[in-house]
Amino acid sequence: MAFANEMLMYDDNFPEIWGNVTDWIEKFNNLLSPFANRPNTRVVILCQKHTYSISMMYAARDLNIPYIPIDINSPVNRISAIIEQIDPFIVLYQKSEIDVAQLPLDNINVIWENNVVSFATVQPQSNLAHHPDLSFVLFTSGSTGIPKGVMTSRNNANCFVDWMISEFGITKQSRILSIAPLHFDLSVFDVFAAEKLKAGLFVPLVSMIVNPMYLADFIFNFKIDTLYATPTWYNLLLQYGKLRRHDFSLVKTVLIAGEALKTQTVEELHKYFPNAQFANLYGPTETNVCTFYKIDFQKPIKEKNGVVCIGKPCPYAALNTDADNILQVSGKSVMLGYWPAVQNLEWYSTGDVVEMDADGDYYFMERADRMIKRNGYRIEPAEIETAILYHPEVGHVAVTAKGKEDKMEITAHYTLKGTLQGEDLARFCLLHLPSYMVPDKFRQHEKLPLTSSGKTDYNALMNS
């Protein structure tokens, strides 16, 4: 059995179980084993990121049981929509964080629990079998208004993790920050690279994860040398982390992905992490990282309009562009498909319009559709619109977004069938959408502007 023995995991949520991660992987392995080798055994993980949930991922992976980490900070409606799609057989949940009685889970049978997590079987609604190569499913915002599950195989994840280790010289001595939530694809690197190398994995306190001062202290105090996060996260660290209070000369690797990266962010970070190698990594959840640009501070940073180049393809990825310059990706990291159907995609179309320079380096220019990136999360405006339309007083709604300083500002434009106050709609959104999807502004209109072809005129709304 491939247990992650000797792996060093420090979890600030449970500092008392330092070094006992192997015991927890074995515990979950024993709990899962009787249910392995069944075509519909899937584990939904309804927990924060900590020793227990990470150990469960390792155990499930070792037994070839797919796992599905769900953002438990999402509203119950959204979590329920994902659970209904996945139809799990096993659930690992955190009692203090979520009331499973509110979820569409039948015949919950708790097999084991401690004071943090509960391991339970539930009654599946169907005999829906998954693809035998499926390793995990990460749910992202869906353009139909319903979250969609990106199915990743073990081989998809391995080729990415192996390349990251080799390209950036990650070793057994590395001390990796584990900052990305489990439902976010950036976490594939820290969780699996650390386990593969038996390197150090350092998990911050969940309740302080949005506190840059705490994170700066955490990086310094635990001599963390490898960081992988979104530009938004690094910008918050720069703006509010009080980085001047520490010497970060031990940081060796600063990896950035998930959103367009501004040159200014890299230049500012380099002042505080002077000894680190920097790279801008690009790729949607469907392909994981498929291009990279290593920054050479001896030369000008390659950029267009202040946005850093996304570089050349990773060795496992082939790139192409269509007639509209939309980037297409092929290769070993491309997902199996969207849950539950395996699509055997030869080329995955990213929806990102790119340009390539004479050196063969790619630049992200814009989205070909309305998709928004905020805090590294992908947001389909249609999902916000669908949620708002559930409000009985709302007639029509259209969501627009524009970059404002370091924040993507989302505005919901709506018409009313009845009476409503702006704050009511904000509260309604908090009940139906993850907080990162909740619009910043709500603008009431008599009617929404239409184009000559009768469609909502989003450009007019952006400028209204």
Added chain:
Amino acid sequence: MTKQEILDYVMQYVKDNFSEQVKNPAPDTKLLTSKLLDSINTLHMVSHMEEKFKFEAEAHEVSPDNLDTPDLIAGYIHRKLVG
């Protein structure tokens, strides 16, 4: 500076900066645990208060215990100022 003067300033700050999120703020309006303010709004507010009142917040102090309502914020700043 009295706690009441700080509270008046905090109330005005919330009205001026978060009118979109908080329609009629009161001293006991829950800003964080009600999710009216997101983490970035909260960090921005703390940073502004540090500059305005000349104190330095520590990592563990940026929490709902100190920042959930205008009244708690004013009490926190007052404690920082009087030591």
